[in-house]
Amino acid sequence: MKDDIQYGEDYKNIPATSKESGKFEKLAENLWYHTVQIVNLCYVANKSNDDWVLVDAGMPNSSGEIISKAEETFGKDNPPKAIVLTHGHFDHVGSIVELVEHWNVPVYAHERELPFLRGEKAYMKPDPSVQGGAVAKLSGLFPKDPVNLGDMVHPLPDDDSVPFLEEWEWIHTPGHTPGHVSLWREKDQALIAGDAFTTVKQENLMDVTLQKKDISGPPRYFTPDWKASHASVRKLRDLNPLRAITGHGLPMENNELSKNLSYLTDNFEEIAVPDYGRHVENEE
Numbered sequence: 001m002k003d004d005i006q007y008g009e010d011y012k013n014i015p016a017t018s019k020e021s022g023k024f025e026k027l028a029e030n031l032w033y034h035t036v037q038i039v040n041l042c043y044v045a046n047k048s049n050d051d052w053v054l055v056d057a058g059m060p061n062s063s064g065e066i067i068s069k070a071e072e073t074f075g076k077d078n079p080p081k082a083i084v085l086t087h088g089h090f091d092h093v094g095s096i097v098e099l100v101e102h103w104n105v106p107v108y109a110h111e112r113e114l115p116f117l118r119g120e121k122a123y124m125k126p127d128p129s130v131q132g133g134a135v136a137k138l139s140g141l142f143p144k145d146p147v148n149l150g151d152m153v154h155p156l157p158d159d160d161s162v163p164f165l166e167e168w169e170w171i172h173t174p175g176h177t178p179g180h181v182s183l184w185r186e187k188d189q190a191l192i193a194g195d196a197f198t199t200v201k202q203e204n205l206m207d208v209t210l211q212k213k214d215i216s217g218p219p220r221y222f223t224p225d226w227k228a229s230h231a232s233v234r235k236l237r238d239l240n241p242l243r244a245i246t247g248h249g250l251p252m253e254n255n256e257l258s259k260n261l262s263y264l265t266d267n268f269e270e271i272a273v274p275d276y277g278r279h280v281e282n283e284e
């Protein structure tokens, strides 16, 4: 069953990178993040045993770097119990085939994301006409064909629990993609937001390169449903997170986070929704 897993047809390396690339840091107890070029992935350990889970799977060709951070942190003979995906965009599943083959572990994602992870359905074409800057313009090159993880990918449990992580729950945060999820740990109000919102203007090449901190909605070129996206941001704000790591940009904590997240929620139209671009008019 593991033999037929493969990337989409338009899978390729994307040269965009940032000055934070390669950074690996602890954000909170049992929670680390790793910046690979322009995306963050998380390594989350369980409280009561040595189990751990990888959240998202980096950019194309980053499996070597991810495996070596994993071995340094958790030991050579302690692979993750699973890989949980916030969603299936190429920059979040970029190395998943090599990782699944190397570790032979199951992948979990929201039920509504599964067609995009079983090779059945492609994402919207990235929208290079969207307002925002050079990354938006570049986004026409981004892969959009679905990866096929076959039988290795499973729906997340119905009870909101995260497999192998007793303190965490998943929260459905659609808009950026139909089955986008964020992960939440109530105990210390820690949030893994995926691309539900970001802390960098992901469309702007200079901001991405320098990782300039700026609260922002989901990446514009890849977001089809702004109404759902706004509702998801509101849902996350209402949790009152004290620390958040987003799919793109630097982590945010405490006052800076609550102020910025409220500001984004209350001014979502102005901050997040582009003034022009293909997907603005076709909101549901």
Ligand SMILES: [Zn+2]
Binding pocket: 087, 089, 176, 195, 219, 222
């Ligand atoms: Zn995305």
Ligand SMILES: [Zn+2]
Binding pocket: 039, 089, 091, 092, 195, 219, 247, 248
């Ligand atoms: Zn992303």
